[in-house]
Amino acid sequence: EAPLLQIDDLVKQFTVRRGLFARARKLSAVNEISLNVRPGETFALIGESGCGKTTVGRMVTGLEKPTAGTIRYRGTEMVGRSQRVTDLRREIQMIFQDPYASLNPRLRVWESVAEPIFGFRLMPKSAARGRVEELFSLVGLRPDQMDRFPHELSGGQRQRVGIARALAADPKLIVADEPVSALDVSIQAQILNLMRKIHGQLGIAYLFISHDLSVVAHISTRIAVMYLGEIVETGETRAVLRNPQHPYTQELLASVPRRRVSDRSERVRPPKGDLPSPLDPPSGCRFHPRCRHAMPECSASAPAQREMPNGARVRCHLYD
Numbered sequence: 001e002a003p004l005l006q007i008d009d010l011v012k013q014f015t016v017r018r019g020l021f022a023r024a025r026k027l028s029a030v031n032e033i034s035l036n037v038r039p040g041e042t043f044a045l046i047g048e049s050g051c052g053k054t055t056v057g058r059m060v061t062g063l064e065k066p067t068a069g070t071i072r073y074r075g076t077e078m079v080g081r082s083q084r085v086t087d088l089r090r091e092i093q094m095i096f097q098d099p100y101a102s103l104n105p106r107l108r109v110w111e112s113v114a115e116p117i118f119g120f121r122l123m124p125k126s127a128a129r130g131r132v133e134e135l136f137s138l139v140g141l142r143p144d145q146m147d148r149f150p151h152e153l154s155g156g157q158r159q160r161v162g163i164a165r166a167l168a169a170d171p172k173l174i175v176a177d178e179p180v181s182a183l184d185v186s187i188q189a190q191i192l193n194l195m196r197k198i199h200g201q202l203g204i205a206y207l208f209i210s211h212d213l214s215v216v217a218h219i220s221t222r223i224a225v226m227y228l229g230e231i232v233e234t235g236e237t238r239a240v241l242r243n244p245q246h247p248y249t250q251e252l253l254a255s256v257p258r259r260r261v262s263d264r265s266e267r268v269r270p271p272k273g274d275l276p277s278p279l280d281p282p283s284g285c286r287f288h289p290r291c292r293h294a295m296p297e298c299s300a301s302a303p304a305q306r307e308m309p310n311g312a313r314v315r316c317h318l319y320d
């Protein structure tokens with residue numbers, strides 16, 4: 001089956017200047033990543049904060065422009081502003097970490113949910129309220145909550161509104177950027193169950209971005225592990241979690257006790273040492289300053305991607 005989303009050699013660099021007279025420097029946020037999302041699947045992108053995963057999501061939704069590389073959605077290159085690109089953008093919606101920040105505080109929540117319906121002219125205005133009512137019921141909100149303002153709802157209810165708003169545009173792909181990490185643990189499970197239910201009912205594909213391995217363990221079919229702007233390991237979620245090959249993935253998993261992978265309160269604890277600055281990424285394998293298996297060649301050259309017997313693809317000199 002042709003992928004819904006195909007990303008190839010995607011690069012994003014930001015120019016940063018610290019101080020008025022400092023010289024401009026390039027920050028390498030995303031470095032030549034490739035991945036694809038199939039129709040109706042949940043693909044997880046995981047890594048520590050600052051690894052570039054959110055930047056990938058923002059490029060996929062058009063909020064950020066790539067420095068190089070291609071993003072194809074249903075076969076169409078999504079960089080640019082042609083009518084075809086604008087039409088296809090509707091099919092890619094985003095759920096944000098903080099729904100409070102993404103909802104207009106001065107609008108009643110039903111109006112925020114209706115905005116994409118008006119914006120994309122999906123139906124006459126007179127029919128929009130009825131459609132929003134349907135969406136509210138789908139995400140587990142009551143009709144009488146439609147006329148509330150965002151501050152009158154709880155965090156979990158606001159995230160349900162954020163999900164309803166994403167669904168209002170009739171998407172085929174939802175980029176979910178840490179959709180539960182701002183919520184209480186008890187609420188996290190409810191929102192994840194809701195997302196799973198929507199996935200089952202509507203067959204929408206997710207690009208699910210998270211730092212929380214225990215969250216993606218249950219929701220995704222495939223996973224890519226990012227480290228400092230690069231994908232170091234990717235494969236079927238089960239295979240990767242059962243038998244991680246890259247030393248970074250191994251450390252991420254070791255920090256989540258096995259029996260508690262199902263406990264959503266357990267977060268990824270990053271490996272020892274700080275994440276190096278993307279302004280000055282380490283040479284060769286970017287993980288080498290923190291890797292217990294580092295060898296002389298690790299700082300000299302970047303490892304190529306290799307396919308392992310379990311189908312996962314790994315970048316590490318251990319497998320040369």
Ligand code: SF4
Nearest residue numbers: 285288291298316317
């Ligand atoms: Fe560690 Fe070397 Fe593999 Fe990088 S390439 S993860 S430094 S062993």
